[in-house]
Amino acid sequence: MAYDLQLSHIGKVYDNGTPAVIDFNLDVDKGEFIAFLGPSGCGKTTTLRMIAGFESITSGDLLIRGSRVNDLQPEKRPTSMIFQNYALFPHMTVRQNVMFGLEVKQLPVAEANRKVDRILDKLGLTEVANVRPTRLSGGQRQRIALARSLVVEPDILLLDEPLGALDANLRKSIQNELKLLQRDLGITFVFVTHAQSEALALSDRIVVMNAGRVEQISPPRELYTRPQSIFVARFIGANTLISGKVRNVEGGAVSLDTPFGALVAEPPAASITTGASASIVLPAEAMHVLPGSMSEAEVRAKHGSNVVPCQITRLQLVGHILQIGMTLPSGESVSLEGHADKYRDSLQAGTAGFVAWNPADTTLIAQ
């Protein structure tokens, strides 16, 4: 069966010579929720606009359900796009805004009315159908934009930072609605966002982009626990990177010489050889902080071979969560959050301690 959407070696060079997107490859199944995540200017919006047909494609093939659509006009594509500012017509009522796309398609009036009623009802907009959008809240306007895009029954919905204009609380509640709606309708969603938490919460897979290139395509959890590049390790989650040189690779474990002494990691997916430079990616949630009143041998016995001395600089209790600030021997400051119960009263600010972790909770990236 054909994929719903395929980007094969897609590239975009703007007329002024800017290479905005470079060799982008992605296969999307029907009903998948895909997020494009990356820093400003990395090419997310350009890629989305190429899928919608608002931007020409310089190289590569764009396929929707197996057909090449590079040269198809936007309105001929089975896609619909929602913009950050919603682009609603202020002089039209909610109903007229939603009806607009069906009028363009010259749908018979009775059928168009039926479809509009159904989508207004689904999105809880029936009561405000005859109001102009300027009188409504950000959340309601967001729903109108969604209704307008969904009423034309696209195969693929393209969303460009659709929640960017909403405050944090509203954003959370609309995120949930969006996810439920997407599941319910079974439509493929491609979603552009700067916000890591949003991408992690909503998507089946996340495409992390950097300077026009795809860095990694993975489900959220894998992106979080198994970053494949230094860029992703720095961009996603709260990781500490420890660089070193491989001393040896033996029995499924890699030992490295690092500024903090010899440390152990699991081998990366790609092969790695003695003498190679590599970085251990250590997630904050994998770290255990132990008090300096324990000996290093005791810490090792309890938590395995990776133990690094630290200075505990700050402890702050926020409800059940203990925020711990530390300085590593490199001078690097690291902070992490742990359950207060786990640490009870064992740690003291201004004293020496240890950080220990299980090699299985880290990722090794060769450089």
Ligand SMILES: Nc1ncnc2c1ncn2[C@@H]1O[C@H](COP(=O)(O)OP(=O)(O)OP(=O)(O)O)[C@@H](O)[C@H]1O
């Ligand atoms: N019309 C244009 N002409 C020339 N260069 C452009 C044009 N639009 C975007 N660019 C450039 O292409 C690159 C990618 O831009 P794009 O808007 O796709 O990034 P983005 O990841 O969506 O950024 P943001 O998160 O800030 O919206 C940037 O260097 C940008 O300056």
